Amino acid sequence: MSVAPAKPSWTARTREAAVAALPPEKLLPDSQPTYVASWIYIFGVASIASLMVIIGSGVILSLKGPAWWHDTSIGHFFNSIHLWAVELFFFAMVVHLWGKYWMAAWRGGRTRVWITGAVTFLVAVPTALTGYVSQQNFDAQWIATQAKDGLNSVGVGAFFNVTNFGQMYSYHVLLLPVAVSALVVAHVLLVRRHGVVPPFPLAAEWPRAGESENAKTPGLTGVEGVSSDADGASS
Amino acid sequence: MISAGVLGAVFNLNHSAHVVHWHFFQMSVANIVLIVCMLLVFALAILLPFPGSRRRAGRP
């Protein structure tokens, strides 16, 4: 009597799909293509680092509640760290974005990397807004009474009320940070999967003196020697 | 109006902002400094050499 082979479980299938997409050496490589050699490349990790400081300081602020920073110097200290980390986050994100645009980093099947990055930036904006209207000070009063008009005009104000502190605090402390973090995780996993975008291939527009326009284009094969695996995207 | 935490700062920024006006354009000095810094940092990031070039070039 023969036994039919068992169907793979959902768990096994999930694991196998995850490992196939991102084997450990691709998830956490200890080398990068030699073209990853510019200070512009640090702004992605700087954005992530800023987000971690925002979340860390935010956790401390939420441990003590929204009134704490008005009442104590140490509370105000952590609020200041939170605010400056937000400024650093947007600073790093925008410089990262500029770099990635001029590198056309969506090339080579990396469209979703660009899309997740762009959406992260766009979701970070209302995340900051909900923070500003949760400050419970004059700035919060003014921003809330102004922002409501823009949101009401497109109907969003019907279910997202910037003058409702309770709702805004919930969005700011939980819902939107989870959204931003999930988008950042997706973005980074996609970068790991596809690798850092290679340089534009050097074409005939950059011939060396005396070289014909039909010379073999350098840059595609890069430095001779160490080869990557089949798809080359193992960074 | 000013809390104890702010009084502890080295520079007190709790005064009315200086604003730059140019035609219809108005921006606070703080925001201008921020944006100029971003452009400067971007330029420097592209132009400054990244360490380790010998290690990358010398790899067999």
Add this chain to the structure above:
Amino acid sequence: MSLVGRLRSHDDTQSWQGGYAPYDLVKELVIAVGVITLLAVLFTVLFSSPDDKPSTIAQWSREMPANFVTAAAKELSGTSATAEYGPPYNHNGEGQHAAFLYPQKWLGVSHPINTSNDFVIGPLKTVPDDPSLHSALAQYQSAPEKTQKAWGEAYAKPLEEYETALEEKKAPPKTVSVDSSTGVVSVQAPGAGPVPIMMSGLLDLAKSGGLDGTLLTSRQFFQTDYTKPLLFMSDGGLLAERAEAQHLLGSQWGMMNETGSYPGQAWLWLYTLWYQVEPFKASANADILVMLVMGVLSLAFICIPFIPGIRSLPRRIPIHRLIWREHYRSAGESQPDA
């Protein structure tokens, strides 16, 4: 080339077949977190952060009693900005629209506010031991709507003239006087019926702080929704006066700014820019128009990889040659001689 062909980019990017160099990602992250933390702490120590105390209705009524009473009269007669706002607060206006799009109307009234009852009559009913006030309230509520409207207009007229004179820095009319020591506002308004007593009662309630409280907790003890007190205050002049002093008004590009001399939300630069130029500047539908423009631009930003011209600009303006100069140099050196 077909449209689809044009939309499909000519992507000659190939997988990297070249060399790799050691790169410690985890160490890079740890260093980055350390540097960012240090920077955030440094800026905190140098500059701290702003925390201007919030305004209250009590402060507003004490510092600007005539302005408070003017706003309160408009709330009672249903002619204030909030009263005529439309959705999501009431049906007294259609809200903004863009061509055939009326999302503000379509999404309906989700946070109903009747300014006459919620901001004036309801709070006044909570005032104890004031027979003349309660008699005035009863008189007002039992009168027909046409009479209530006439009383409201009779009372509001001298106050509006007073506010206009102050704005234009002219001598205010004698029909309105404000006692600077007591903050009592006297309005000569024959034909205003019980409205003067009601307004005077509301001013007293506001000055005591009772109006801040009752607007917040009118429905239940525990409350986190500040919509009513904020909308009432925004119908007056105190918030706008403070905002103007801090360069936070829309016309001052205020959306980007922070109180004091702190950097603000510089990333809102394009959003606020539209409000400074026509046709947005003078439009009654400025908000929806700007939101639509920014919505389209945001979508375009997400879809840059699909937009011909925009996606090929990096290739044509070769900033990448600076970024990858070491790669191009070493790739050129490794080329066999022709």
